[in-house]
Amino acid sequence: MKAETIWQNLEKVRKKAPLVHNITNYVVMNSTANALLAIGASPVMAHAIEEVSDMTKLAQALVINIGTLSEKWIEAMNIAMKAAKEKGIPIIFDPVGAGATNYRTKTSLEIIHNFQPEIIRGNASEIRALINSDAKTKGVDSIHNSDFALTSAQEMAEKNDCVVVVSGEVDIITNYQRTLYVKNGHHWLPKITGSGCTSTALVAAFCAVNSNFLQAAANAMSVMGVSGEIAAKISQGPASLQMNLIDTFFDLTKAKIQEYLR
Numbered sequence: 001m002k003a004e005t006i007w008q009n010l011e012k013v014r015k016k017a018p019l020v021h022n023i024t025n026y027v028v029m030n031s032t033a034n035a036l037l038a039i040g041a042s043p044v045m046a047h048a049i050e051e052v053s054d055m056t057k058l059a060q061a062l063v064i065n066i067g068t069l070s071e072k073w074i075e076a077m078n079i080a081m082k083a084a085k086e087k088g089i090p091i092i093f094d095p096v097g098a099g100a101t102n103y104r105t106k107t108s109l110e111i112i113h114n115f116q117p118e119i120i121r122g123n124a125s126e127i128r129a130l131i132n133s134d135a136k137t138k139g140v141d142s143i144h145n146s147d148f149a150l151t152s153a154q155e156m157a158e159k160n161d162c163v164v165v166v167s168g169e170v171d172i173i174t175n176y177q178r179t180l181y182v183k184n185g186h187h188w189l190p191k192i193t194g195s196g197c198t199s200t201a202l203v204a205a206f207c208a209v210n211s212n213f214l215q216a217a218a219n220a221m222s223v224m225g226v227s228g229e230i231a232a233k234i235s236q237g238p239a240s241l242q243m244n245l246i247d248t249f250f251d252l253t254k255a256k257i258q259e260y261l262r
Contacts, residue, residue, distance in 0.1 A: 001180060003261050006219045007254040009210050014040030018208030021059035022201060023047050023077050025067025025096065028194030031242065035198045038249035039223070041205035047076045056083040060208035064117070065197055066107060067096040074107060081115040090207045093117035094200040099129025112160055118213050120156065121165035121200045124149035131155055154179065163213045165203065165221060167196050173218045180218045183262040184225025191238035192245075199224045226260040227252060 019042045024032055029045050036043040046055040049072070056062055062084045064077050084091050095108035108130055112120065120127070131152040150172055153164040158176035166172040171182040189195045202220040210216040230252075231244035 001182075001215075001218050001222060001261070003254065003258040005215065006222050006257055006261070009206055009216065009219045010040070010223060010252065010257075012209040013205050016060075016209055017042045018060035018205060019044060019058060020061045020063060020201060020204045020208060021046065021056050021080070022063040022065065022204075023052070023073065023080055024063060024065035024094075024197060024201075027067060028065075028197040031192075031194050032197055032201045034246050035249060036201050036205060038246045039202060039205055039252075041208070043201070047073055049076050049079060052076045052080045053083040056080040056089065057087050059084075059089060061204040062089055062091050063094065063201055063204045064091060064111065065094040065096060065200060066098075066104060066111075067094075067197065069097075069104060069107060077111070078114070081111070081117075085115060090119065090204070090213065091115060091117040092119040092121065092200055092204040092207060094197060095120065095122050095126050095130060096197070098122065098126040105129055116160055117162060119163045119165060119203055119207060119217055120160070121167065121196075121203055121217070123167050123196060127156065127164060127166050128152045150174075150179070163217050165199075165217050167199055167221075171221045171225065173214060173221060175214045178214060180214065182218065182221045182225050184222060184229055184260060186228045186232040186241075188232055188235070188238050188241050189228045192242045195228075198245075222257070222261060223249070223252065226257055229260055230256060 033043040097104045098108040127149045157164045173180040206216040206220040227248040231248040235241040
């Protein structure tokens with residue numbers, strides 16, 4: 001990955017302000033919307049069955065996040081993904097908590113099988129749980145590092161012809177044929193509720209302006225990691241990091257990307 005390419009795609013997001021439709025969880029709606037606005041995208045959160053298809057068709061990317069799962073939300077997600085497939089809109093799927101309960105794992109596998117998301121982004125335990133039914137997570141948190149899920153990620157990418165992103169100390173982005181690594185980030189990021197969900201939203205924003213989904217996902221994860229490092233330097237802990245992260249998204253420059261990218 002090159003800083004120049006990341007910057008060019010970030011400029012596209014800021015110039016085009018793509019509409020990113022998020023069917024996401026109650027916990028992260030505010031932080032996800034603020035992150036998308038700060039990076040330059042335009043967020044919308046609509047999950048009512050009566051409008052979800054129409055809203056999806058207006059968007060340039062669709063995020064499906066199962067963090068606070070319910071029967072009605074699954075129905076809305078299915079309607080939205082059907083509309084996205086009809087319009088050629090990329091689906092970015094976040095299988096939050098897959099492996100924690102049979103309900104989450106079953107729902108995640110059905111989404112992948114029925115709608116074939118272009119991107120699947122999760123932590124190491126979630127990705128492993130979708131390949132190995134015996135793998136477990138601790139609630140919605142990972143109990144493994146990202147390297148532990150590399151084989152599972154590559155297997156999932158090959159099986160479903162998609163890009164798989166595994167968040168961790170080192171982020172892994174793979175389409176099976178090629179695997180990229182992002183070594184940026186900060187150990188406080190997992191202490192912020194929804195930092196992974198924010199990464200998923202950023203991936204969607206970059207996919208909205210770049211049809212090379214491997215590159216788009218890697219660019220987004222680089223922006224997340226670099227911004228986390230910069231924000232941590234002026235933060236006292238997770239609370240101030242969350243605030244400073246939004247400001248860093250907004251102020252991120254080409255020079256900062258070049259300085260921090262690993």
